[in-house]
Amino acid sequence: MSKLPNITTSIFSVMSQLANQHNAINLSQGFPNFPVDERLLQLSVRLQRENIHQYTPMAGLPSLLEKIAALTLKKYLRNVNAATEIMITAGATQGIYTAINTFIGNGDEVIILDPSYDSYEPSVLVAGGKPVRVSLNEDYSPDFNRIETAITSKTKMIVINNPHNPTGKIWNASDFEALETILEKHPQVLILADEVYEYISFLHPHISFHTRKKLINRTIIASSFGKSLHVTGWKVGYLIAPEHLMNEMKKEHQFLVFSVNSFSQHAISEYLDIVNFDEISKMYLKKRDLFQSLLKDSRFELMPCEGTYFQVVNYKNISQKNDVDFAKELITEHGVAAIPISVFYNDATDRKMLRFCFAKTDETLIEAAKKLTKI
Missing domain, CATH: 3.40.640.10 (Type I PLP-dependent aspartate aminotransferase-like (Major domain))
Structure with missing residues (x-):
């Protein structure tokens, strides 16, 4: 008997697979796509x-x-x-x-x-x-x-x-x-x-x-x-x-x-003898600010981002679809992958929120923002 009978494929795998199928820009999974420190x-x-x-x-x-x-x-x-x-x-x-x-x-x-x-x-x-x-x-x-x-x-x-x-x-x-x-x-x-x-x-x-x-x-x-x-x-x-x-x-x-x-x-x-941890926040702050500035004229409402490398947005001005369906539409119709926030709740609370990962190259963020501001 399974100890986890109700656990299915994670939303991260689902969205990344869908992004690959549609050649979408993947801002769903939380990992950097820029090079490691030389x-x-x-x-x-x-x-x-x-x-x-x-x-x-x-x-x-x-x-x-x-x-x-x-x-x-x-x-x-x-x-x-x-x-x-x-x-x-x-x-x-x-x-x-x-x-x-x-x-x-x-x-x-x-x-x-x-x-x-x-x-x-x-x-x-x-x-x-x-x-x-x-x-x-x-x-x-x-x-x-x-x-x-x-x-x-x-x-x-x-x-x-x-x-x-x-x-x-x-x-x-x-x-x-x-x-x-x-x-x-x-x-x-x-x-x-x-x-x-x-x-x-x-x-x-x-x-x-x-x-x-x-x-x-x-x-x-x-x-x-x-x-x-x-x-x-x-x-x-x-x-x-x-x-x-x-x-x-x-x-x-x-x-x-x-x-x-x-x-x-x-x-x-x-x-650890040579890395400066103080530089890490500075680097991600620049990426957060870039991503926010690129989306400021979009119809997405930016939520406060006090830490991490994730930006949550509200899309209620764009669609009334539930967040899982809208996240899939974002991939198939607009070419950008995000994670719906409802999947992080036990009761699937849906406030029309998506999570974007901005731990990406500036070029990736700029290209994604071009697509998002057209919606």
Whole structure:
């Protein structure tokens, strides 16, 4: 019997396949189409010939763990123990799956804030848990009344994605304070913080769970070098958590992948000596601003984009079709692929919203905008 009987082909695969069939510009899937940093390519070529192709230690390459600890101290002023509080994962998705399946068992409830990334719920279901989907407000800020009402004695975890995919929303300090007040009453609830877009924020600085002293001892933070360094195909992420939580996750991790591929770990470890993470937000800010300026005279209404590399638009002035059908029409009739936002909701909430990925070359964005402004 299937553990995931209701899971079908992901919307990302559906839209990308349709885009390929119609030779459409693909702004649906969240990956860059511009070249990797030449410096990373050069050191990768050199490393290929070195003796680095066997297993690394289960938790990760020691030099990479040390550099992540240094990066975390520099960025968030948090001291983490490289040997006991960090683990390299085969992408953040594997890290998220590992965290959920380590701590969630039959009947345990996990709060997921909708619209939500599509890997959370299946991970809970495979673990035997019960996903409890709680909708964000219309402006995609958290509704803490709904969140508090959803917590029961069976609640074991809440998953929080910040900066938020698909909406680009970023939590502010008052959001964290409200969560701290609620969770003070529920010491059994762990936090799984999906912060894969932590280095891509625009309007305000990203506030990380790394900085929340009241919550840090119950928080597992998932990060992604794929997102931060534009190497999504390398599938290298990492988890940071207190030692008592990390010890349990390592037990699960060793029987999923044992260790992550050695070449990528060595390459990223060296690259961290030369890359400037402050430049990442600046680069994506230019792309966001370009894409927004190109669409300002279109009939699409641009929603705020505070972080990530996704721009949400409202198309209510163009069509009253549901968002899945309109996204398909956008591909077949106009040659541009996007992702409908309703697929990120448990109840398929449809507010006539689409998500475009602007992690593309300027040429791609300009060409896509030409098509979109003609609609």
